[in-house]
Amino acid sequence: MAVTKDTVYIKGEQNVEVTKSEVTLGDILSIECANLEMIPKIKALKLLKVQNNGKHRYVVSVLKIIECIHRQYPNVDIENLGKEDIIITCEDQKTPNKFIHWTKVAVVTAITFVGAAFSIMAFNNDVETTKLFGQIYTLLMGKQSSGFTVLELMYCVGLIVGILIFFNHFGGKKFSVDPTPMEVEMRLYENDIQTTLIENYSRKEKELDVGKTTSAGTHRA
Structure with a gap:
């Protein structure tokens, strides 16, 4: 009679962060097996050990x-x-300094706000939006524009609404379940970084593969 073998299913994400010096399979994998007693034993198997403090990066086959x-x-x-x-x-794992954290947030917010405002003003000046609105107002109303009419008002409102709809969120609230354009671009950027890291480690033969031992010093990033 044939002996039935246990089948172990493993699933790992492309990028995993750990804070322990001894990395086990349970830290980086989701594991499933019909033999429930085997799962915790496999999760406890040691994969690599980081001997030095600081940040280290490994690519494991x-x-x-x-x-x-x-x-x-x-x-x-x-x-x-x-x-x-x-x-x-x-x-x-380090607890970030709250003052430094909020200072960074304030600086990035200020730079983003000033940059966006300058871009909008430069665009409006380049296409002569004020002159265009004045001509449209004169054509429709038969008199000269005072400089601020319903056209300028609706343009400002439409600009804000358009930006909110395009980026699909306001503050922490999203208008739909779809990812925002920023989230899509960040995901594409992360995928490109991960692909580049894997290819670089493979070319330099630093990838942890079959028959290779772990060396924290040669895999530091």
Whole structure:
């Protein structure tokens, strides 16, 4: 009679942050198995150890993870449902200084506000919006514009409403369940960074793969 093998399903995200010096499989993977007793044992398996303080970054191949599991459980079948390469960032957890944090927020807000205001004013000046509104007002009303009419008012209101609709949120409130354009761009930017990191580590042969040992000094980022 054939012996039924246990199947272990693993799933890892592309980028994982940990704060412990000893990284286990449970820190970076979601694990499922019909044999419930095996799950906590696999999660406790050590993958790498960071010997120095500070920030370290590793790129780990899923084959290295499978090798780690097979060393303890050589007869299990493993199916990977996640990424083929996982970026692990090890960094000491620090409580940010609130004063510095809010100072950064204020500076970024001020720069963004001034930059956006300057861009809008430069655009309006470039296309001569005031002159255009004056001509439209004279054409429709038959008299000269006073400089501030319903056209300018509705233009200001429409500009604000258009920006809010485009960015899909006001403060912490979103107008729909769709991601905002900023969130989409940030996600694309993160994906590009992760792809570049994986390719660079692979080319420099720094990726933790089958048969390679962990060395914190050579993987520091």
